[in-house]
Amino acid sequence: MGQAAQKFCKLEIKTLLEVLNQAYAEEWLAYYQYWIGAQIISGPMRVEIQSEFMKHAKEELEHAEKLADRIIQLGGKPLLKPEEWMQHARCAYEVPHNDFVMALLEQNLDSERCAIATYQHICDMCFDKDYETFHIAREILHDELDHEQDWEDFIKDLEEGGEFFKK
Ligand SMILES: [Fe+2]
Ligand SMILES: [Fe+2]
Numbered sequence: 345m346g347q348a349a350q351k352f353c354k355l356e357i358k359t360l361l362e363v364l365n366q367a368y369a370e371e372w373l374a375y376y377q378y379w380i381g382a383q384i385i386s387g388p389m390r391v392e393i394q395s396e397f398m399k400h401a402k403e404e405l406e407h408a409e410k411l412a413d414r415i416i417q418l419g420g421k422p423l424l425k426p427e428e429w430m431q432h433a434r435c436a437y438e439v440p441h442n443d444f445v446m447a448l449l450e451q452n453l454d455s456e457r458c459a460i461a462t463y464q465h466i467c468d469m470c471f472d473k474d475y476e477t478f479h480i481a482r483e484i485l486h487d488e489l490d491h492e493q494d495w496e497d498f499i500k501d502l503e504e505g506g507e508f509f510k511k
C-alpha cells in the first residue's frame with residue numbers, strides 16, 4: 345500500500361478502485377477469450393491468426409498485472425475469485441460457440457472496442473487527478489487500439505477472399 349500514492353490521488357479512491365477492478369476483470373476474461381480462441385480456431389489463415397491470438401492473450405495478461413500493481417498501490421485488492429470477473433466486468437465475455445476464424449475475429453473486435461471505451465473512460469477520469477493511473481490507462485489504451493486495428497485488417501483481408509471465407 346503506497347501512502348503517498350493514495351495521498352496524491354485527487355479522486356475518491358473507492359470509486360477509482362472499483363473502476364480498476366472492473367478493468368482488471370475484463371483483462372482476465374479477454375485473456376481467456378483469446379487463449380481459448382487460439383485452441384479451437386478453424387478455417388483460413390488459422391495458423392497466423394492463432395499466433396496473433398496468443399500474442400494478444402499475453403498482452404491482456406500484462407495489462408491485468410499493471411492494473412493489479414496499481415490497485416495494490418492505492419490500498420485496494422485485485423479481485424480474488426475468478427467468479428467475480430463476470431460480475432465486475434462491463435465488457436461481456438464472448439463465448440466462442442462458433443470456432444470459425446471470421447466469427448472469432450468479429451467477437452474479438454467487439455471486445456477490443458469495449459476495452460477501448462473502458463480505457464478512454466479511465467483516462468478521462470484520471471487525466472488531471474491521478475497521473476500514474478492515467479499513464480497506465482494510456483499505455484493500455486495504446487495496445488487496445490493496436491488490437492482493434494489488427495482485427496479490422498484481418499477481417500478486411502478475409503473479406504477480400506470472397507464468399508469462401510464467410511462464417
Ligand atoms: Fe487489455
Ligand atoms: Fe486487447
Ligand SMILES: [Fe+2]
Binds near residue numbers: 396
Ligand atoms: Fe496484435
